[in-house]
Amino acid sequence: MEVEMKIRGLMMDPVTQMPIVILKDVGGNTILPIWVGIYEANAIALEIEKVTTPRPLTHDLIKTLLLGMEASLRKVVVSELRDDTFYAVIWLEREGKLMTIDSRPSDALALALRLDCPIFVDDQVLQSSKANASASEKATSDELKRWLENLGDEDLGRYKM
16 A cells, blocks of 8 residues: 655754655555655655756656656655665656656655655655654664654755755
8 A cells, every 4th residue: 555645844864964855644654764865855845845946857857757758656655675775667658658767766856856756655665664763773774764754844844055
């Protein structure tokens, strides 16, 4: 089963200083943090802020290619969590044919924002993420988990690089 999520915000991990994309369940309070690279976070942040660049970035180029080929992005799915690494699948449709493409979650999310398509997370990923978080005995992980769970609207401001 897949759970529809929205990008709730982008922020810096206070422990590692790495960017985190925060996904939130549209029908509840489930939050899924996904750590991404600085360049991937920048691509997501630019689209969230609707900043245009003088030349197309990679995700803008892919959007233009898909539209030019009359393909549509149906959905993106964060499909797996394996060895502390998230995996995603991009679902494309062209001429009535559905195709799936393996992707990093950060790239899938950047495309979903640009093409205004739904974002889903497989329920097993959410369960695995919760199990991994509860199995962790590190104080910093517990602190980060509490910090993420207690985020308010004012905490999810604009992403700053």
